[in-house]
Amino acid sequence: MSKIKIAELFYSIQGEGRYMGVPSVFLRTFGCNFKCAGFGMPRGESSAEAEFIDPAKFRTYNELPLVSTGCDSYASWDPRFKDLSPMLTTDAIVERIMEILPHGEWRDEHLVITGGEPLLGWQRQFPDLLDHPKMAGLKEITFETNGTQKLTEKFAGYLHTWKCHHYYDFRREITFSVSAKLPVSGEPWKDAIRPKTVLDYEDYGTAYLKFVIATEEDLADAERAVEEYRKVGFTGHVYIMPIGGVESVYALNNRNVALLAMRKGWRYSDRLQVPLFKNEWGT
Numbered sequence: 602m603s604k605i606k607i608a609e610l611f612y613s614i615q616g617e618g619r620y621m622g623v624p625s626v627f628l629r630t631f632g633c634n635f636k637c638a639g640f641g642m643p644r645g646e647s648s649a650e651a652e653f654i655d656p657a658k659f660r661t662y663n664e665l666p667l668v669s670t671g672c673d674s675y676a677s678w679d680p681r682f683k684d685l686s687p688m689l690t691t692d693a694i695v696e697r698i699m700e701i702l703p704h705g706e707w708r709d710e711h712l713v714i715t716g717g718e719p720l721l722g723w724q725r726q727f728p729d730l731l732d733h734p735k736m737a738g739l740k741e742i743t744f745e746t747n748g749t750q751k752l753t754e755k756f757a758g759y760l761h762t763w764k765c766h767h768y769y770d771f772r773r774e775i776t777f778s779v780s781a782k783l784p785v786s787g788e789p790w791k792d793a794i795r796p797k798t799v800l801d802y803e804d805y806g807t808a809y810l811k812f813v814i815a816t817e818e819d820l821a822d823a824e825r826a827v828e829e830y831r832k833v834g835f836t837g838h839v840y841i842m843p844i845g846g847v848e849s850v851y852a853l854n855n856r857n858v859a860l861l862a863m864r865k866g867w868r869y870s871d872r873l874q875v876p877l878f879k880n881e882w883g884t
């Protein structure tokens with residue numbers, strides 16, 4: 602039976618992107634190919650905030666402190682916190698999902714498979730999870746990805762069957778919410794901006810780009826990135842979203858980012874989990 606290392610599994614409101622406001626189950630897989638230590642820092646500097654958090658002092662994700670710089674889901678990939686993330690069978694994951702769904706079954710809720718980076722190695726296990734009989738009522742799935750991981754041939758073929766199923770009841774709406782990392786993240790451009798990889802996602806579902814923006818410099822980076830994606834033929838929507846894993850930072854630039862979105866004719870994505878739930882773990 603397949604197993605997946607799960608950082609978090611919780612029920613909340615989707616706060617970002619296309620499904621903003623939709624009740625959703627979040628399945629956060631462990632592991633990421635990036636560190637994104639640049640968020641909230643002056644350009645060229647890296648945050649060491651999470652490095653001062655001692656994993657030995659915490660037994661669950663909900664006890665962990667929030668950070669205002671660097672990756673706000675640091676414990677979902679930092680090996681120092683790996684013991685907080687159990688390796689669960691797909692059966693155990695499904696049972697837990699049934700427990701947290703308000704009616705004990707899928708109705709109008711949506712599944713968000715996030716990370717870390719969920720498309721790293723778990724593509725092999727997802728079909729077992731999604732084909733479980735109790736998952737049959739699930740109709741909408743979003744992969745929240747950083748857009749650097751190619752779909753394996755096998756997983757792409759699997760997704761294709763959902764998209765093209767002859768009977769409507771067996772179709773699933775697949776979305777790739779691609780949070781491509783601009784230089785504000787601290788990750789190098791050549792590793793983070795992978796237009797052809799993201800173009801391929803469009804063959805298997807709806808794909809869109811979602812950039813985290815703090816300044817006009819970030820906006821210029823987003824423009825340059827969008828040009829690169831468009832050049833290879835990517836047609837998806839572009840969202841921009843304010844930086845801010847904590848309320849004080851978010852509140853400083855959400856309005857500005859909304860105004861920039863209007864100026865550019867791009868979509869604005871909020872981070873509803875910040876004003877609603879203070880972006881605490883499990884929200």
Ligand code: SF4
Nearest residue numbers: 633635636637672717
């Ligand atoms: S890609 Fe996402 S999860 Fe990975 S380090 Fe960057 S912000 Fe964190």
